[in-house]
Amino acid sequence: MINIPDYYTKVDSMPEDPENSIPYCTRSSQAEVFAMVYPIELEQAMPFDDVQKLIDGIHAQLGDNQGLIEVGRNSTKDGQAYIYSIVKTLLEPHGVQYTLSYQMIKDGGIIQLQGFFSEAGTTGQRDALVYAALSSEGKIGDDLSGWTEDPYDPNYKHGALMNLSEAEHVDEMFPEHPLTMARELKNFINENN
Secondary structure (H helix, E strand, O other): OOOOOOOOEEOOOOOOOOOOOEEEEEEOOOEEEEEEEEEEOHHHOOOOOOHHHHHHHHHHHOOOOEEEEEEEEEEOOOOOEEEEEEEEEEOOOOOEEEEEEEEEEEOOEEEEEEEEEEEOOOOOHHHHHHHHHHHHOOOOOOOOOOOEOOOOOOOOOOOOOOEHHHOHHHHHHOOOOHHHHHHHHHHHHHHHO
């Protein structure tokens, strides 16, 4: 179907998994990851030709404990069109899960990767360290102003908005964080398919 990193272990499918799916898992000191790759019907595909439509659709579906991190589309190194989104979900009683939804047009069909990247171990370290650094620099107000904002619509205020620690340039400081691993998987697929 698609190439994914060798450190992802193929595991057995469960009866409720999508038909023809291939499940994988991996972990780090800060993350537990479960991902599935499977074909989908064209009518189930994200709107490859309209990223704004995808953003609007995600905004309309987000729960109070969710926030949009990023959406994008392009072509892989081999010229396959892809589109993706990353959404975060605040977990109870603590922690965050990032969901990568990635679709690629390949061999006349659509291949979907759905990945769930959950915080493991001590949670919230990335947020706490970045918040402390930016707060001491005066970049965040006492009322948390400047800490969170939807990446595509500053007027969108629903749910658990993206915060400054979730910016992509922060990933290099937290290589085992689940958000870093979600972006790393997306980038690997783009470079190797």
